[in-house]
Structures are given as C-alpha cells and as structure tokens.
Amino acid sequence: MATEYLWAGPAGALVLGYLLGSIPFGVLLTRAAGAGDLRQIGSGNIGATNVLRTGRKGLAAATLLLDAAKGAVAIVLSEYLFPGHGVVAAAGAFLGHLYPVWLNFKGGKGVATLMGIVLALHWPSAIVYAVVWLGLLGALRISSVAGMLAAISAPVSAAYFGKFDIVLLLLALGLLVLWKHRENIDRLMSGTEPRIGAKSG
Numbered sequence: 001m002a003t004e005y006l007w008a009g010p011a012g013a014l015v016l017g018y019l020l021g022s023i024p025f026g027v028l029l030t031r032a033a034g035a036g037d038l039r040q041i042g043s044g045n046i047g048a049t050n051v052l053r054t055g056r057k058g059l060a061a062a063t064l065l066l067d068a069a070k071g072a073v074a075i076v077l078s079e080y081l082f083p084g085h086g087v088v089a090a091a092g093a094f095l096g097h098l099y100p101v102w103l104n105f106k107g108g109k110g111v112a113t114l115m116g117i118v119l120a121l122h123w124p125s126a127i128v129y130a131v132v133w134l135g136l137l138g139a140l141r142i143s144s145v146a147g148m149l150a151a152i153s154a155p156v157s158a159a160y161f162g163k164f165d166i167v168l169l170l171l172a173l174g175l176l177v178l179w180k181h182r183e184n185i186d187r188l189m190s191g192t193e194p195r196i197g198a199k200s201g
Contacts, residue, residue: 004082009084012078012082013078013086013089014091017096020096020100021071021094021095022101026045026051026108029051030161035056038191047109048067065114071120075117076119084117094176114174115130121158124161132146132150137196140195147181148184151178180191
C-alpha cells in the first residue's frame with residue numbers, strides 16, 4: 001500500500017475529530033438564546049461553567065452534554081469511517097475544543113469533552129470520571145478543582161482497569177487540562193478562586 005494511503009486513515013480521523021471538537025457549543029447556544037457573547041461574560045471561557053454565569057442553567061447543562069457528546073461522537077464516527085483510528089480522532093476532538101480555529105484558537109478547558117472521550121474509549125473509567133467530577137463539584141463547589149481531579153482520574157482509572165492502550169493518551173489530555181487551568185491554579189494558591197454560585201472574578 002502506498003505511503004499516502006497509510007496516512008489517509010489517521011489524517012482523516014484527526015481532521016474529523018478536530019472539526020467536531022472545535023464546534024463552540026457554549027458560544028452558539030448563548031448567542032442563539034440572546035444571552036450575549038459568552039467570551040465577554042464572566043471568565044470569558046466557552047465552557048458550561050461560564051454559561052452558568054449567564055443564569056441559564058438549561059443552557060449550561062446543554063453545553064456540558066454537547067461538549068461531552070462531540071468527544072464521544074468523534075471517536076464513534078471515526079471508527080466507522082476510519083477503523084482503528086478512534087484514538088487519533090479523540091486527540092483531534094480534544095485539541096479542537098481547546099484550540100478552535102473559528103475562535104482564533106481560544107477555546108475551552110476540555111473537562112466535558114474529555115468526559116465524552118473517556119466514555120467512548122472505556123465506559124468504566126468514565127463512571128469513575130463522573131463520580132470524581134460531580135462528587136467534588138457538589139462537595140466543594142469549585143469547578144476547577146473538580147475538573148482537574150476528574151481529568152487526573154482518567155489515566156489512573158484506565159491503568160487500574162488494565163486499559164494500558166489508552167493510558168498515555170488520557171495522561172496527555174489530562175496534562176493539557178491542567179495546563180488550561182493554570183490561571184485557576186494561581187487563584188487557588190492565592191485563595192481567590194470563585195465557587196459555583198459566587199460572582200466570577
């Protein structure tokens with residue numbers, strides 16, 4: 001098989017994943033609902049937590065579900081069109097969410113999209129992810145802490161269940177989540193990180 005055909009599958013999966021992942025559902029939903037430009041509200045982030053700051057809980061829930069769904073759909077669709085390259089599509093979807101070309105590469109922090117990716121790759125690890133994320137969110141009401149620890153749980157739980165084929169991917173994506181939360185980490189260290197329900201600083 002010619003070299004160009006060997007690259008067709010991974011390249012197609014990567015592009016497909018990126019295009020799906022880069023759909024900015026938070027921005028689109030808030031704009032369609034007349035809630036303004038999400039990038040000019042609260043933290044300026046395009047994820048569900050910032051959508052919640054508009055006071056539209058339904059929009060926030062929809063954003064969370066759609067951001068998760070695009071990660072899962074990228075993998076499922078890629079496996080149908082480009083069998084064996086779902087992991088590549090997962091990476092593309094995640095990078096698309098973090099760095100969408102439509103928003104000058106200024107995207108979200110990836111927690112919900114990573115949830116969808118983990119769900120499509122290994123649902124038992126997704127259960128651990130959801131328990132850590134939602135449990136800490138309910139207990140601490142600090143979105144960044146819940147999201148970062150959920151992201152860290154992904155490669156750990158995958159390794160625990162023996163899914164070593166996806167551990168490196170989930171570790172890399174988890175580290176990217178931490179990188180995108182670096183400003184939150186600074187605020188946590190200074191004691192100024194806002195809680196859910198409090199006004200954003």
